[in-house]
Amino acid sequence: MSGEKQAPLLELQGITKIFGGVAANDSISLKLHRGEVLALLGENGAGKSTLMNIIYGIYRPDAGSILVNGQKVRITSPKDAMAHGIGMVHQHFMLIGRFNAVENVTLITPDASWSLLKKKQIRASLEELKARYGIEVDLDCPVEQLSISMQQKIEILKLLYTGADILILDEPTAVLLPQECEALFEIIRHMAQQGKGVIFISHKLDEVLQISQRVDVLSHGRITGEVETAQADKDLIVRMMSGDNVPDMSGYVKKPPQEEAALSCAGLVAFDDRKVRTLDGVDLTVHRGEIVGVAGVEGNGQDELAEVLAGVRRATAGQIFIGGKEMDLSDPAGFISSGVGYIPSDRNTVGTVPDFPLYENWMLRNPHYPKKRGLTDLRAVQAQAAQAMEDFDVRAAGPGARSANLSGGNLQKFILARELETEPQVLICSYPTRGLDVKASWFIRSQLTKAKERGAGVVLFSGDLDELFAISDRIVVLYRGRVVGQLRPEETTAQEVILMMMGGTA
Amino acid sequence: MKRLSFFRESLAHYQGASRARKLVILLLSVAAAMLVGSVLILAVGANPLEAYYYMLIRPVTSISSIGEVAMYFTPLLLVGIGVAFAFHAKLSNLGGEGQMLFGALGMTLVGIPPVGEALGMWSLPLGILLGILMGALWAAVAGFFRVRFNASEIVVTLMLNYIAKQFISYVVFYPLRSGAEPQSARIVASLPKLYEGSRINWGVILALLLTVGYAVVIRRTRFGYHLRALGGSRRAAEYSGVKKNRYYFLALALSGALCGLAGAVQISGNTMRLMEGVAGDFGFSGIVVAMLGSLHPAGMVIAALFMALLEAGSMTMQVRTGIPVSFTSVLEALIVLFILLGMAISAAQSKRKKVSKT
Numbered sequence: 111m112s113g114e115k116q117a118p119l120l121e122l123q124g125i126t127k128i129f130g131g132v133a134a135n136d137s138i139s140l141k142l143h144r145g146e147v148l149a150l151l152g153e154n155g156a157g158k159s160t161l162m163n164i165i166y167g168i169y170r171p172d173a174g175s176i177l178v179n180g181q182k183v184r185i186t187s188p189k190d191a192m193a194h195g196i197g198m199v200h201q202h203f204m205l206i207g208r209f210n211a212v213e214n215v216t217l218i219t220p221d222a223s224w225s226l227l228k229k230k231q232i233r234a235s236l237e238e239l240k241a242r243y244g245i246e247v248d249l250d251c252p253v254e255q256l257s258i259s260m261q262q263k264i265e266i267l268k269l270l271y272t273g274a275d276i277l278i279l280d281e282p283t284a285v286l287l288p289q290e291c292e293a294l295f296e297i298i299r300h301m302a303q304q305g306k307g308v309i310f311i312s313h314k315l316d317e318v319l320q321i322s323q324r325v326d327v328l329s330h331g332r333i334t335g336e337v338e339t340a341q342a343d344k345d346l347i348v349r350m351m352s353g354d355n356v357p358d359m360s361g362y363v364k365k366p367p368q369e370e371a372a373l374s375c376a377g378l379v380a381f382d383d384r385k386v387r388t389l390d391g392v393d394l395t396v397h398r399g400e401i402v403g404v405a406g407v408e409g410n411g412q413d414e415l416a417e418v419l420a421g422v423r424r425a426t427a428g429q430i431f432i433g434g435k436e437m438d439l440s441d442p443a444g445f446i447s448s449g450v451g452y453i454p455s456d457r458n459t460v461g462t463v464p465d466f467p468l469y470e471n472w473m474l475r476n477p478h479y480p481k482k483r484g485l486t487d488l489r490a491v492q493a494q495a496a497q498a499m500e501d502f503d504v505r506a507a508g509p510g511a512r513s514a515n516l517s518g519g520n521l522q523k524f525i526l527a528r529e530l531e532t533e534p535q536v537l538i539c540s541y542p543t544r545g546l547d548v549k550a551s552w553f554i555r556s557q558l559t560k561a562k563e564r565g566a567g568v569v570l571f572s573g574d575l576d577e578l579f580a581i582s583d584r585i586v587v588l589y590r591g592r593v594v595g596q597l598r599p600e601e602t603t604a605q606e607v608i609l610m611m612m613g614g615t616a
Numbered sequence: 617m618k619r620l621s622f623f624r625e626s627l628a629h630y631q632g633a634s635r636a637r638k639l640v641i642l643l644l645s646v647a648a649a650m651l652v653g654s655v656l657i658l659a660v661g662a663n664p665l666e667a668y669y670y671m672l673i674r675p676v677t678s679i680s681s682i683g684e685v686a687m688y689f690t691p692l693l694l695v696g697i698g699v700a701f702a703f704h705a706k707l708s709n710l711g712g713e714g715q716m717l718f719g720a721l722g723m724t725l726v727g728i729p730p731v732g733e734a735l736g737m738w739s740l741p742l743g744i745l746l747g748i749l750m751g752a753l754w755a756a757v758a759g760f761f762r763v764r765f766n767a768s769e770i771v772v773t774l775m776l777n778y779i780a781k782q783f784i785s786y787v788v789f790y791p792l793r794s795g796a797e798p799q800s801a802r803i804v805a806s807l808p809k810l811y812e813g814s815r816i817n818w819g820v821i822l823a824l825l826l827t828v829g830y831a832v833v834i835r836r837t838r839f840g841y842h843l844r845a846l847g848g849s850r851r852a853a854e855y856s857g858v859k860k861n862r863y864y865f866l867a868l869a870l871s872g873a874l875c876g877l878a879g880a881v882q883i884s885g886n887t888m889r890l891m892e893g894v895a896g897d898f899g900f901s902g903i904v905v906a907m908l909g910s911l912h913p914a915g916m917v918i919a920a921l922f923m924a925l926l927e928a929g930s931m932t933m934q935v936r937t938g939i940p941v942s943f944t945s946v947l948e949a950l951i952v953l954f955i956l957l958g959m960a961i962s963a964a965q966s967k968r969k970k971v972s973k974t
Contacts, residue, residue: 422855443857452855460855463848473841475856485836 751876
């Protein structure tokens with residue numbers, strides 16, 4: 111932009127970081143100018159977070175240097191980073207819930223004195239920053255009572271208050287609703303106009319094209335492409351990300367489902383953990399060889415419906431039939447043995463035990479794992495897990511790798527492999543591609559269609575309408591714990607579905 | 617309570633740490649504790665090397681003193697694996713003492729005349745079984761409170777110790793009293809000795825066999841797997857069809873069963889009579905064994921041996937060097953503190969790594 115002549119705000123030269131023999135960052139060089147929004151785009155595990163953690167002083171690079179305003183700097187801790195005007199909004203916010211925004215900011219000021227006077231000063235400068243950058247947020251309410259997007263704004267305020275010139279936002283939109291994203295972008299634009307430099311990390315293409323001036327694509331630890339956003343198009347960037355043509359579901363032809371029901375339920379009522387009645391009489395039938403997509407605004411009973419259908423949460427009223435057989439709702443193991451596969455939305459602590467090695471997680475929800483004389487045959491379990499990992503392209507150090515060390519996509523593929531191993535007649539999938547990159551999402555979707563073609567009844571909960579339209583044979587809309595509509599993707603539009611999700615009638 | 621849950625979080629994290637990391641933490645903890653202990657020994661004007669010699673080396677120099685070590689080793693190991701079962705499900709059984717006392721009572725009830733005489737050779741196995749059962753039932757009380765009211769098993773098991781102690785006091789002062797001292801009559805059948813001229817008996821073999829059993833159950837059975845899954849992530853275990861309340865209850869009962877067995881062995885292999893304080897400090901030292909052995913079967917055997925040496929050698933140490941016996945408790949406490957410190961540091965390190973993971 112304007113700062114081409116002067117030294118860039120931030121420059122990286124040949125940053126390399128090796129983890130266990132693998133280069134997470136392989137001689138990465140990039141520049142960030144004043145007033146610029148630089149998008150850093152890459153799949154999960156491409157090395158984005160590692161790179162940002164190096165800039166922020168959490169990791170130290172094995173090679174390479176960092177320049178701020180043309181001066182070579184040594185950053186060994188977040189404190190150093192802040193001293194050089196580098197600030198970062200992490201995916202997990204660093205806020206104290208009981209404190210309000212002013213108190214949270216007071217906490218990070220170096221000479222944290224708690225006098226009222228100081229607080230007043232801070233408050234005044236926060237008000238000023240709010241006005242300057244167009245940030246709408248309540249400064250007096252305890253942070254824990256604010257929405258995620260509000261908390262994020264407070265994090266940004268915190269950085270601006272410390273005088274950060276370089277702002278790193280690590281997947282800031284992952285936690286936001288669509289309308290909240292727009293507000294965030296507005297703030298980012300304001301910051302850029304005021305001469306700040308923003309690094310925007312994401313794996314969502316549309317956002318990146320919308321907000322950034324320049325895009326750097328990171329893949330397998332290297333910068334594989336750099337392009338001015340004005341000259342970029344989606345296909346070009348996707349090719350940069352994957353190095354080749356990315357498969358999509360466009361060639362997929364839906365085969366009509368069979369007549370026979372794989373799963374049916376009637377009058378399901380269930381309560382969530384806060385004892386709120388979130389399922390209010392759900393009737394649903396899923397046929398063999400059918401993918402039923404469930405759409406709805408988050409919090410309208412999807413989580414509970416998925417858990418109830420999988421037998422994990424007990425419905426307080428209603429019936430569930432799997433393959434025509436009525437299920438005992440109080441017996442989760444009965445659902446497993448009747449052939450219900452389940453991919454939970456939380457793959458890290460529900461789908462797997464984080465501290466277990468993968469082969470032990472292979473035994474989860476799997477009553478038929480190999481045994482010898484009544485005892486677990488560890489060797490055979492490991493062999494099975496290893497085979498499945500090969501079949502499903504799960505990239506990990508081996509079946510003994512600790513599950514918590516896997517990236518989201520690899521862990522999800524592993525869970526999918528496990529749930530499909532027994533060829534279930536019903537597969538419940540709760541947000542299976544959430545947070546996954548393009549390739550992993552495609553892989554998951556194509557496996558779901560394979561399961562369907564084999565004759566399984568698939569229930570797909572998803573927040574991604576494109577996904578629902580691409581592979582569902584039928585879309586049902588959940589609103590306030592009830593099914594408010596059933597639609598055929600080829601006979602409806604996204605607008606119609608969204609309207610129903612909001613409680614309008616089609 | 618927050619502290620306690622932090623302890624459990626650290627322990628859970630620690631369970632997931634690599635074997636090498638665990639070993640480093642443990643060895644450093646023992647070394648650090650012994651180093652701080654040396655300072656204390658110097659402070660009372662004794663020679664640390666001499667003191668540690670009497671504690672760790674001297675007890676294994678004769679067959680009779682090895683027998684004394686065994687008297688401590690057996691209950692330490694049994695309570696250790698008992699506590700370990702519960703730890704796997706992320707439950708803390710602090711009630712080993714009370715469960716041991718009830719186990720001891722079970723053995724005594726069947727072992728003393730006239731019941732013991734009537735049962736003859738059956739009084740020993742029946743006494744052991746009754747001891748196991750009573751220990752399990754006492755722990756099951758805590759299990760019930762946990763499952764029914766979601767009451768912290770840490771508090772309940774701990775409190776049950778006081779009830780058990782008072783109850784056993786009553787029993788030895790009144791209904792079972794025999795003679796002038798507040799203690800029961802001598803039991804009829806004792807655990808057979810392994811070697812004449814030493815007190816070492818079959819209790820050691822029993823404890824070692826059960827340790828093997830523990831390893832098999834934890835690593836190779838569905839029950840052990842589910843227990844560990846529950847400890848690793850409660851929601852993942854539920855997702856896997858585990859009925860968590862049933863497992864919580866069973867884990868505590870099983871933990872109590874082993875502590876009860878330790879009590880029964882204490883009577884039938886050591887004291888021969890029920891008396892106050894027959895459970896000693898094993899309820900807590902057993903926790904140290906589980907931690908020091910990091911729930912690993914062989915690790916716990918080594919830890920129990922180490923602790924048994926300390927206990928068995930402490931008397932000689934007091935006589936020869938003038939350091940009070942209670943120094944062993946100080947050393948144990950130091951070891952626990954350093955292990956906890958090590959776990960917390962290790963947990964904090966990896967948390968930091970997790971935040972910054974790609």
